[in-house]
Amino acid sequence: MSTATAKTAGSEPHDHDHDHDHDDDDVEESQLEFYAREIKDLAGVFSRTLYYCVRGNREKGDIARQMYAIGNGSMFFMGITMAFIGAIVAYQMGLQTRKIIPDMSLLGATFLKLQVRDLIASVGAMPLATRVGAGIAAEIGSMVVTEQTDALRMSAADPVDFLVVPRFLASVVMGTVVLCVGGAISILSGMVVCMVMFDVNPNTFFNFSMLTSGDVILGLLKMITYGGTIAIVSSQRGLRTFGGSEGVGIATTEAVVGSLFGIIIWQFILSAVGYVLLPA
Numbered sequence: 001m002s003t004a005t006a007k008t009a010g011s012e013p014h015d016h017d018h019d020h021d022h023d024d025d026d027v028e029e030s031q032l033e034f035y036a037r038e039i040k041d042l043a044g045v046f047s048r049t050l051y052y053c054v055r056g057n058r059e060k061g062d063i064a065r066q067m068y069a070i071g072n073g074s075m076f077f078m079g080i081t082m083a084f085i086g087a088i089v090a091y092q093m094g095l096q097t098r099k100i101i102p103d104m105s106l107l108g109a110t111f112l113k114l115q116v117r118d119l120i121a122s123v124g125a126m127p128l129a130t131r132v133g134a135g136i137a138a139e140i141g142s143m144v145v146t147e148q149t150d151a152l153r154m155s156a157a158d159p160v161d162f163l164v165v166p167r168f169l170a171s172v173v174m175g176t177v178v179l180c181v182g183g184a185i186s187i188l189s190g191m192v193v194c195m196v197m198f199d200v201n202p203n204t205f206f207n208f209s210m211l212t213s214g215d216v217i218l219g220l221l222k223m224i225t226y227g228g229t230i231a232i233v234s235s236q237r238g239l240r241t242f243g244g245s246e247g248v249g250i251a252t253t254e255a256v257v258g259s260l261f262g263i264i265i266w267q268f269i270l271s272a273v274g275y276v277l278l279p280a
Contacts, residue, residue, distance in 0.1 A: 066170035086186025108205030119181030121222035137255030140238025175227025214278030
C-alpha cells in the first residue's frame, strides 16, 4: 500500500509536468498560428488595396475627404509634439557635444542630418500612428459592427476598395505632408534651443554641408512607408472588429500597437537598406 502510494505520489508530479509542458506547447503553437493568420490577413488586405488603387471604383471625392480629415486633424498635434522633440534632441546633442569638444560650429549640421535622415520620419510617425491609426480603426470598426460593410458586400462592393483604399492613399500623401511640416517645426525649435542654450548663430546652425541627397531620399521613403503602414494595419484591425462598442475599443488599441510595431520593423529594414544603398 505504501509502495503503491509512493509510486503514485512519485508519478503525479511527472505527469503534471508533462501535461504542463504539453499545454505550453499547445499555447505556443496556437499563438504562432494566430500570428500567422494575422500576417496572412494583413498581406491579403495590402495586396487587395494595391489592386484596387489601380482597378478600383470608388466615390468621387472620397480621397480628398480623407486627406482633409487626416491633415486637418493631425497638423496641430504633430506640430506641438515635434516642437518638443526637436528642442529635446537639440539640447541633448548640445550637452554631449560640449562634453567632448568645445566647438559648437557643427552642432547644427549634425542635428539637421540626424533629423532629415531618421528622426523626423521615425519619431514623428509615432504620434501620427496614435492619431490617424486610432481614427481609421474606430471608423471602419464602427461600420463593421453596425453591418454597413455587410451592406457593401450585398451590393457586390469590396469594403477594401471603398473603405481602405481612400484612407491608404490619403495616409500616404498627407502623412508625408504632415511629417514634413512637423519636421520643419522640430528643426526651428532645435535652432532656437541651440541659439539660446549654446550660443549658436542661426547662420551657423543652418549648415547643410553634411546633408546629402541620399539622406533626403531615405527620409521621404520612410515617411511614405510609415503612412501606408499605419493605414493598412489600422484598416485591417477595423475590418476584423466584432463584439459591438467593446470590440471597437479593442480594435482601436490593437491598431495603434500594430502600427507602432510595423513602424519599428520598417525602421530596421529601411535603415539597413539605406546603410547599403544610401550611405550616410
